[in-house]
Amino acid sequence: MPDSLRVALLGCGVVGTQVARILTTDADDLAARVGAPLQLAGIAVRNLEAERDASIDPAWLTTDAEALVDGADVVVELMGGIEPARTLILRALAKGAAVVTANKALLAQHGPTLFEAADAAGADLYFEAAVAGAIPIVRPVRESLAGDRVRRVLGIVNGTTNYVLDRMATEGLDLDQVVKEAQALGYAEADPTADVEGYDAAAKAAILASLAFHTRVSLDDVDREGITGISAEDVDWARRQGYVIKLLAVAERYDDGPDAPGVQVRVHPALVPEAHPLAGVRGAFNAVFVEAEAAGELMFYGRGAGGVPTASAVLGDVVSVARHRVLGGKGPVESSYAALPVLPATAARTRFQLRLEVVDRPGVLAQVAAVLAGQDVSIEAVQQTPAPDGIGAEAATLVITTHVTTELALRVTAEALGSLDVVRRVVSVLRVEGA
Amino acid sequence: MPDSLRVALLGCGVVGTQVARILTTDADDLAARVGAPLQLAGIAVRNLEAERDASIDPAWLTTDAEALVDGADVVVELMGGIEPARTLILRALAKGAAVVTANKALLAQHGPTLFEAADAAGADLYFEAAVAGAIPIVRPVRESLAGDRVRRVLGIVNGTTNYVLDRMATEGLDLDQVVKEAQALGYAEADPTADVEGYDAAAKAAILASLAFHTRVSLDDVDREGITGISAEDVDWARRQGYVIKLLAVAERYDDGPDAPGVQVRVHPALVPEAHPLAGVRGAFNAVFVEAEAAGELMFYGRGAGGVPTASAVLGDVVSVARHRVLGGKGPVESSYAALPVLPATAARTRFQLRLEVVDRPGVLAQVAAVLAGQDVSIEAVQQTPAPDGIGAEAATLVITTHVTTELALRVTAEALGSLDVVRRVVSVLRVEGA
Known part of the structure; x- marks a missing residue:
């Protein structure tokens, strides 16, 4: 030897x-x-x-x-x-x-x-x-998928936030309570900012996107939104509609449309359908879901820290x-030949779910629908329910799920909806991924 | 270039x-x-x-x-x-x-x-x-886990049988019906033997075991049992108790006990708890679940064929x-330095679930329990229910779940149980994996 x-x-x-x-x-x-x-x-x-x-x-x-x-x-x-x-x-x-x-x-x-x-x-x-x-993910993406074209990566890559969202869903607790519990158990840092604000996930998203798309993506290129805006009520709403809320690292390549070709990389909480393999990733486990042109859907699952x-x-x-x-020999070198532009947050394409508190009177849905149509945002589903206690008898909750649209169109839409007289409040705007 | x-x-x-x-x-x-x-x-x-x-x-x-x-x-x-x-x-x-x-x-x-x-x-x-x-699994096991010690591999590595068992579970159909349906859809071969009898899974089990344990395992070393013994009733029973039946390729390394060190490699249908990540692997998808000493639990999921x-x-x-x-350079060479003996089927260690049709009279459970105790088979759970229609009012169904025991002990136990006067029939003996 x-x-x-x-x-x-x-x-x-x-x-x-x-x-x-x-x-x-x-x-x-x-x-x-x-x-x-x-x-x-x-x-x-x-x-x-x-x-x-x-x-x-x-x-x-x-x-x-x-x-x-x-x-x-x-x-x-x-x-x-x-x-x-x-x-x-x-x-x-x-x-x-x-x-x-x-x-x-x-x-x-x-x-x-x-x-x-x-x-x-x-x-x-x-x-x-x-x-x-x-989880072996760098080697599979860099080597096993080297003969394929990755389309999209969806990752649960931060165990702390996954644990927190999981506990919120199973126990009905608020974010602050669960973060305190996680800190007591040593699952969250004394200063949990890097986790709950998505900085840790964003760094991993940048690395995954670089590998998956053979291009350079840095931390500054990643649009980032943490989980601090997620309430116990959001989690409960999601559950009742067959979704779980996960903090996802998302990296996508767009080969069509005005911005193509380009990559879009972001971290945000998202609604994931219960039947999706990512929905079952519990506690401190991580998973990376990869959609490739030839391989189809792949998932890599395991312990993300420790x-x-x-x-x-x-x-x-x-x-x-x-x-x-x-x-002798050496491993693969950095592959950044594709040199793709990184698209801004507003170019991200996904489905959204808007939850609105509206006045319960005839013509409200028509006004809301007109605002969406004006931004070319196509509606997949609408659900109207009587308002919860305390909001007032004449109010209702309107949940609108859109087809795929751009973040830009959605932002303009949400703002326009918020200024309608019949809309009392835009309660939440959540992206829907993996559907 | x-x-x-x-x-x-x-x-x-x-x-x-x-x-x-x-x-x-x-x-x-x-x-x-x-x-x-x-x-x-x-x-x-x-x-x-x-x-x-x-x-x-x-x-x-x-x-x-x-x-x-x-x-x-x-x-x-x-x-x-x-x-x-x-x-x-x-x-x-x-x-x-x-x-x-x-x-x-x-x-x-x-x-x-x-x-x-x-x-x-x-x-x-x-x-x-x-x-x-x-699914990238060869490269992760051969390279990513090269610094770890794999303890166990559990794989759903045959899409045809997974589709068949899945349809049996969701539609309540018999094996023959579903196999015919799968043939019509092109998911099963005209001669489905290689799939339903587990030969295809056994070849993959041999390859995975060789890689995971740095030793040589050939097809002849793999104990193989297909899914042809699985009835719609088995699937239904499993579901009611919170299990799904999956055809698993199992490769284990034993470092303790009389046979240690050694590896045991087998293919058989098994009860998998619904909460286990393998339980959610549906239809033509495959997944390989790996337990390693340092990495812990990993799962690799994706399309297994096509x-x-x-x-x-x-x-x-x-x-x-x-x-x-x-x-320049080259990839890893075969690593068979561990040269571990491959243990026979009887040395396999797992939990079992026995379903018995028994005479419903005092003292039956005592007799049954004595047989298990005689083989040092420890009982984890017992469930007795009135017999289904058609068996007779004086009969009952007894479901016994054991703690981990050897296949040998279980075989002797099942035979002894079958010869008891109070046991009318050993309806099924199924291994429980992933619990």
Whole structure:
């Protein structure tokens, strides 16, 4: 067997700890699969004295990340954040080391720089763990679907928000209550903004869109709306109509229409029909649903976070890049040849469900319908029900589900509806996906 | 851009036709992704005069498969069957060509010979399309999970039987009726044996088990039971108790107990709890559920058959092996280092549900329970209901769900129960998986 390969870990948080543990306990299996032993060269940390898991040998730790990188065959970056992760990865690539990273924020913001550096050095840059934790999704999209044309990606890629929406649906609780509960259980951060406002999902959406459409999409290109506008009432309404509300990362390619060809990438809560495979994805699980021209509908499901599951994805990448060291060759490089324009939020095409509180008198529906017709928004279904208690006897709730239309047309429509005398309030406007 | 790569197709059935079509229509995209044009060198067929899709240019066709293979960089084998597929693949590998095949029967029976030939030649042998059609499962198991330990694989890998069981459940029809319907719709072959008796699923189980456990499992190692013993009544009983019946390919690794370490691979109908992700896999869809030590539960879902979806998997492999031609390197080789023994059917461990028709008199349950205790079979749940019409007023139905036990213990138990005076009939014995 060839000489051992030196693996350097940058960061010793929940994922790094598990990667170090498995590298040690499963050393024989990993060596057999790679064709050479993997040797843990060290773990770069900021503070040598921090409290750590008992499986971490203090002798592995160092604060000199640069020296560790310089002596490594494979560098595993699990620090998170932009700096010093970015500089250390570029340093590793420049020295010809293979890099494995789980850093979605870095990839979504500085992906092209990193990919160019990897390409120039002829070195591997793998990042399966950056999207949807343990779920193999980067490799399937980048390699398995390389002979197909992806049309659309719908992903539940943030476990915290999926847990929160799930609890709201099953327990009838408000968002704030569930977020507090999730924080108590350790499922949500003390500052939950990155999750509930959709920033985390947006970074993953940018990475998925780049891979799926062979183009460059950065975090700034992603239209983002979190779940803070979702009420217990919205969730209940959805349920009664056969939908669940999910925070989705959506990436679509449009090959027809005025904006074509182009891609549109967004994160927002959406109504998903109960029969859709994404509707059954509960709790902290993630799933990515892919629609491709030849393959049709595919779904990839599993744990989207957590130290141990994410370590599985990291180690799969470590084995892949290490095999290349032993057997020669390298993995796929960034494929951005399609160079498609990224379309603005207003160009997004989807179905919508509008919930209006209207005055209950003759002619109201005609006025509402005329506003939709004026924007060329086609109605799929209308449901009128007596108003709930407290709104007043002369009011009614009108739920309108549209056919596919543009976000722009819908925004103009919703504003026009809101200014009608017969409409008391536009209660909610939700996109309908996967129908 | 480098010179074009010559791609030879062997076979022009439903999959071959779609591969040829996409190679032509998507030539520009494929060239950009590979880094070199892919040129369709020809399609080997038995009969030049057979009727074919209009997309197939007759000039592509040849009956001289050997000459076609000899001039190819990438050989795509879509003939099916053992010969001449086996000889042609060995010929291609010996010449150093990369091979992509969808031939599950050949791999399940002659995998080691083919992998050794590929290894000796330093050539790629890819086979994503051989298991579960369009679903990326070979690459995720072989590469993404290479740093993890797979514990169990549960697959719905035969669309015909899944469609049949699904229709039985939703329409309350008998197997024969649904099979006839499926034949009329083209979902089942005129001779449905390979599907309904589980041979097709068994070949896929052997391939999945080999990959998941880094060992060699051949078709002969797979215990196989089809769905012909499943009645409409079984399906209805299952539904009323919150289960669906699915034909599962099961591959497990046992690291404890008298037989450990070893793998057990089987195909049989099983009760799957309605809340399990596999339970929602309907109609012609396939899904593979993987339990790994670090990753936890994963599921891969999509279309398991059909010319266009399967072509997606084939072309993903073609792009991968072609990239290796352009960029250097090669894909993973067969990993069978674990060399685990394959355990017999009797060593399989699972939960069971026994349905008995018993005499309705005091002491019956005690006698039945004593038989189970005698074989160390632990009871999880018992349900006794009055006998259905026609069996007689003094009879009852007893449904016993066991904890995990061995197939051997269960077989002995079922036989002993059948010989009790108070047991009129062992109506069904079904395994419970995914609970």
